[in-house]
Amino acid sequence: MAQKFNPDTVLVSDSLGKEITSEYITDLFTDSLVQTSKVIQLGQKVEMDGKMVRKGVEAGALTDAYFVGEGQKIGTAKVQTKSYVLESRKLAVILPVTEEVLNYTWTDYFDSIKDNIVDLFNKKIDGAAFLGLYGNPFGANVLASAKAASNVVSGDITLDNIYAVEDTPEKEPNAFVGHRTINRTLRSIRDDVNGGQHIFEKPANPNATGELDGLPYAQLQLQDGQTYPAGTLITGNFNGLVYGIPNGTNLRLKIADQATLSKVQNDGTLDSGDVHLFEQDMQALRAIFEIAVAIPNDEAFAAIQPVGV
Secondary structure (H helix, E strand, C coil): CCCCCCCCCCEHHHHECCEEECHHHHHHHHHHHHCCCHHHHHCEECCCCCCCEEEEEECCCECCCCCCCCCCCCCCCCECCEEEEEECEEEEEEEEECHHHHHCEHHHHHHHHHHHHHHHHHHHHHHHHHHCCCCCCCCCCHHHHHHHCCCEEECCCCHHHHHHHHCCCCCCCCEEEECHHHHHHHHCCEEHHHCCEECEECCCCCCCEEEECCEEEEECCCCCCCCCCCCCEEEECHHHCEEECCCCCCCEEEEECCCEECCECCCCCECCCCEECCCCCCEEEEEEEEEEEECCCHHHEEEEECCCC
16 A cells, blocks of 8 residues: 655655645645635635536526416526636746755645745736736636626726726626725725715735725735736626636645756746756756636626726
């Protein structure tokens, strides 16, 4: 019987060139991602039953109900449904590993780098799913859905436009999504009808949720050098943003010294600064995670954007 991998006792040096999967490490990673990713905080999780692709149906509204007399036939309502496909996409990163790390246990080493990996993956997932950034592999994003449904209020972020955008989606909104670059504008908005009260409460930290007009307000984090679309505020019913994480040990780790690393730029090109690990007596960690995101119903989302955008 094969001995079960124990990250508390196995040294990194004992696993060179071997792919590592551990429920403990995956759970640690996923728990951290849950605390940072807006897709996971706001979206609706769909169980994928270990599959990389899952077809699903969003249950829509019943078309009607009927008053009936005693003995009368009851009318049959139709259910308005929309099908969607959740297809798992691979997210990966390679991190240089210093020589002393080889003497760590996998638990100690992963704990030291977990926050960095979570931060990178969080920004990629949210930027793609909400704004279509980073060569979005999901095929849909929330802002594009709002535009496709013609649910865009054109103008500045004002009290009247916030009220207007809340009335725009097909379903009652349950959250707002923005960015720190619009927080100053939001802080300046007062409800003069109700004694000039502020309607915005800033999140306590980037991972926390604030409040805007009584609804949760989540703040996207983007990678350095990536620009959030100016003057844009997103809202909607985020049950219409579905995601799935294949069951089982989903995070895969591997450390190798027999590889050549070339850095990929945001436009997909490679720089010329190749790193030859074996020649330079180095190692590198490769981390791979898989997640699926879909938007069954464009009408669930709306946005405020400046005129002409």
